[in-house]
Amino acid sequence: MTRARPTVTKPDAAAPPIPEDLVAGTEDLYRDPVLYDFEFRDRTADVAFYRRLTEETGAGRIAELGAGSGRVTEALLATSAHVLAVDRMPPMLAALEARAAAKGVADRLRTAHADLRAVPAPDASFDLVVSPFNVLMHLYTHRDLRDGFAEAHRLLAPGGRFAFDVELPDPEWLSWDPDVRHSITPFVHPATGERLVYSTNHTYDPATQICHIRIYYDRPGRGHGLIHPHRPPRRPVAVFHLAHRMIHPEEIRLLAEITGFAIERHDGGFDGEPLASGCASQVVVCRKAGGRRP
Template sequence: MTRRGKGPLDPETLLRLGTSEHYEDPELYDFEYRDHRHDVAWYRGLARDRGPRQRIVELGAGTGRISLPLCHDGHTVVAVDRMPSMLDHLRRKAEGAPSDVAARLEPVLGDITALPLPDAGADLVFAPFNVLMHLYSWEDLLRCFREAARVLVPGGRFAFDVLLPDLEWLTWDPEERHSVTHFTHPRTGAAMVYSTNHTYDPHTQVCHVRIYYDDAPKRPRAFKPPPEPVQVVHLAHRQIFPEELRHLVAAAGLTLDSLGGNFRGARLAPGTDSQCGLCTKPSGHV
């Protein structure tokens, strides 16, 4: 890991870093989300319920945490991502999979607001794991929803999940560290500590998360944030509220089938982490 100096960043730089920095180390990314499985089961279930050998486009496919299981299930997946580092890691992982599984995967470098894909070529479009939260204006969000509608066959389905904004969490003290976790770096073997804090801008609806990586103290000493961390990684997430999602679905010409919580279809309520949406492209939509 490289060491990064301190200092305030302008809003444009914050968004640029917040869109990309978290995804520049795919090996560490895979390690951090290795136990995140409930969304994988949900998307696999949606594909299975529609039938075998579905043609799927995944937006923000990253290192294939969802794409590869879908390919294992017999579906073909166009895995779209804007980060070459993530797609390169996905290709390496696919090389270790059975040849028939790798053959069903097509990594594509692209922008999810302007997909380099033909009209009406997909049975399903998936936008998992908060990828829509990297679209920082309603215009870009609407472009993405319309692109999903464009590449779907009539009757095809668009599914997505994003965090449900937690107004209390968003206003936590931006100087206090949270989620303090000891871990061993998967590549270097170094004993380290992960922690976060964040600042929310209500004007833009963007939460700027700072992820800190520090050297772990010698046990049994408790972790105390040092003056200078080993590394700070920025992550910018635009908060998207339920009524905005309902409007985006309708404005894109899609029909909302459900908007539930936590991959269980429950009503959105306090304590809900994720909003899970499922919509359909009407038969008459072009």
């Protein structure tokens, strides 16, 4: 088994720290990679999309920003590309390294424990920068987002591409009653074997554009094992906070323009669906424009 060559870096060394009230919302979901992989095991269209993009562009050097547990990294490494996987959560990076080692592709992987706004790699050293599955929604202010785009631009060779996907803000969903639970799903914890019930609710702050999602893990109720959406148990086994900054399509267009990218695709799905009301994701591919950055 080959192991990845880690680039040990202090996260946030050159990037502003996450505000204290957003730390849990940036970390809770990423402390348990086994549970993370279990929860998103059916999400495959994005993995196929990023692999296709790698093959279509012939990218040999890829930086993946917010690579997590390597769900997408594994597909990138399945091409002949070399990948630098960047993430600020050590448990996710450890899972990613183990996954690459198990597949025997770790010799083409480097990992960096770093903030995506301060990646320890030289300028213009990648053909493709990707940031799959809502990573950029953890950049909470317009400055954080601008710095994330600017870092992707710095890392890319001329003509290189930056591809990412984020949710399409849904005003109806954002306005749901913050006290009512939804997505109520019984499951067995993949590591502990504990029977639990998953549910969520959320509160949206329109001033910051941040949606504070609460993910509850409760013990099953009696009978069918579900919990009541309006009268859930008082003491959940665990509650995770997930803070997601909504990024509107016109913000993406502006961010791309001010950081020196030309947008090639801005779709409503991974198979080229037009961006329209009802789409869950915005899928963006932009190209590092020639000349000096504006």
